[in-house]
Amino acid sequence: MELDDPEPGPGEVLVRVHAAAVNFPDVLLVADRYQVSVPLPFTPGSEFAGTVTALGPGVTGPRVGTPVAGAVMTGAFAEQVVVPVTGLRPVPEGLDMVHAAAFHVTYATAYHALVTVGQGRAGEWVAVLGAAGGVGSATVDVANRLGLRVVAAASSRERLEVARGLGAEAGVDYVHEDLKTGLREATGGDGVHLAVDPVGGDHAEAALRALxxxxxxxxxxxADGRIPRIPLNLVLLKDAVVRGFEIRMLRRYAPQAVAEGDRALARMVEDGMRPLVSRVHPLAEVAAALIDxxxxxxxxxxxxxxxxxx
Ligand SMILES: NC(=O)c1ccc[n+]([C@@H]2O[C@H](COP(=O)([O-])OP(=O)(O)OC[C@H]3O[C@@H](n4cnc5c(N)ncnc54)[C@H](OP(=O)(O)O)[C@@H]3O)[C@@H](O)[C@H]2O)c1
Incomplete structure (x- = not known):
């Protein structure tokens, strides 16, 4: 659909979008199943990489022509997007536009779930659920680079192979095997030190029981669609710590942790880390991308x- 060129307002920047990654919340927003509703009509798409083409009143940089990446609630599946200048970040050195668009949300989530919130340390076992998905594959990758030992959990042998390719040492197919037993066996019977769960549903309780x-x-x-209800006595009996992670909250309440995470991730990119991009669609196929x-x-x-x- 052709729309008039958007104009950046005060504090905003116009970006020519080169690539935009699909994130699970894009799907939920389109289905009106997200935490917030967006009035129709709207253009979906939240994470992008592109080039600055115009600055709104009062904005002094980044200069026109600068490559940038960023996140918005909607509007990124388009050739141009208007973004608050505070929502932009530099493209990490070494990433092309496709990989830059696919990088920040999942890799920052992975890093902070593992380190800032999960307190993961080298040598510990971490269970990663949905290990072949966006957040899951990033979590396997970052955990492996931090020296944690990963047990991947996913819905098929093929998907576990994807996680193994990113450094998972063991895998549990949670459709065909019992997740708690599989996680315990993979760690020699002791259970995992840490579990990172972007899936929920029944798998959450099984992973908690494997701590x-x-x-x-x-x-x-x-991602399962069902929010787990966990018996609290499991937390008591295991002396466990259950914590939530939400990327926007962290940005608001822990800017120093965000800066540390950005530096650590930039070093990993320098060392060759790249997000796993399994498919690139032209804009005309955006609906197919969301359905996949x-x-x-x-x-x-x-x-x-x-x-x-x-
Ligand atoms: N807290 C935060 O800051 C933050 C940041 C980013 C994303 N998220 C959330 O994390 C979740 C995962 O996001 P993602 O980008 O990793 O999504 P994704 O790429 O679609 O991966 C989700 C994985 O979940 C598994 N899954 C299990 N049941 C599913 C179902 N019924 N439908 C779809 N997938 C199912 C799938 O793996 P198998 O088939 O192998 O089971 C899939 O690969 C979403 O709920 C998203 O909103 C949260």
Whole structure:
């Protein structure tokens, strides 16, 4: 659909979008199943990489032509997007536009779930649920680079192979195997020190039951669609710590942790870390890209490229 060129207002910047990654909340917003409703009509798309093309009144930088990445609630599946200048970040050195669009949300979530909130340390076992998905694959990748030992959990052998390719040492197919037993067996019977869960549903309780004494469970999302209700005595009996992580809250309340995370992730990118992009669609196929994510057919990230696709 053709719209007039948008104009940046005070404090805003106009960006020519080169690529935008699909994130699970894009799907939920389109289905009106997200935490907030967006009035119709709207253009979906929340995470993008592109080039600054105009500055709104009072904005002094970044200069026109600067490559930037950023996140908005909606509007990124388009050739141009208007963004508050505070929502922009530099493109990490070494990432092209497709990988830059696919990087920040999942990798920052992975880092902070593992480190800032999960307190993960090298040598510890971490269970990563939905390990072939966007957040899951990033969490496997970052955990492996931090020296944690990963047990991946996913819905098929093929998806576990994807996680193994990113450094998972063991895997549990939670559709065909008992998750709690599989996680315990993978760790020699003791259970995991940490679990990172972007899936929810029945898998959450099974992963919590697979924690060793004093273990930490980080709830990150509910791709399953069902929000788990956990018996609190499990937390008591295991002396466990259950914590939530939400990327926007962290940005608001812990800017120093955000800055530390950005530096750590930039170093990993320098060392060659790249988000797993399994598919790039042209803008005309954005609906197919969203449906693939809903139907659980994707691994890593799916990206929409404004100038074509492969
Ligand atoms: N807290 C935060 O700050 C934050 C940040 C980013 C994302 N999130 C949330 O984290 C969750 C995962 O996001 P994502 O980007 O990783 O999504 P994704 O790429 O679609 O991955 C989700 C994974 O969940 C598994 N899954 C299990 N049941 C599913 C179902 N009924 N439908 C779809 N997938 C299902 C799938 O793996 P298997 O088929 O292998 O089970 C899938 O790969 C979402 O709820 C998202 O909103 C939270």
């Amino acid at each position: 060793r004494r004093g273990g930490r469970f980080v709830t990150v999302g509910y 994510v809903v139907d659980r057919r994707t691994t890593g990230k799916v990206v929409v490229e404004m100038t074509g696709g492969a």
